[in-house]
Amino acid sequence: MSPALAVTAGIRASSDPCEAKKKYFAQAAKDGDARTLDLLTPYLKRAGCGRKGRKDCHPCLRTGSDSVESTVQAIRARVKPSSAP
Numbered sequence: 001m002s003p004a005l006a007v008t009a010g011i012r013a014s015s016d017p018c019e020a021k022k023k024y025f026a027q028a029a030k031d032g033d034a035r036t037l038d039l040l041t042p043y044l045k046r047a048g049c050g051r052k053g054r055k056d057c058h059p060c061l062r063t064g065s066d067s068v069e070s071t072v073q074a075i076r077a078r079v080k081p082s083s084a085p
Contacts, residue, residue, distance in 0.1 A: 003031035011039055018060035025066040029074035037075045043068045 014020035049057035
């Protein structure tokens with residue numbers, strides 16, 4: 001299994017949306033590919049939870065230097081997203 005696939009599979013298999021996923025972000029920033037990017041991009045959305053869907057569903061993924069934003073930015077700097085709709 002390639003490093004990119006391994007990190008993508010690890011993120012996907014993580015049951016906890018915060019710390020379990022976040023522990024893969026440093027590796028994803030280094031080795032992630034378009035599949036990883038497709039998996040992480042929905043976590044950039046800051047709304048959709050709570051009453052009227054206005055609350056952030058995953059604020060825990062936005063803290064520290066290993067945030068979802070910095071991880072996605074690092075992957076985007078290296079690869080193009082897939083052309084899947």
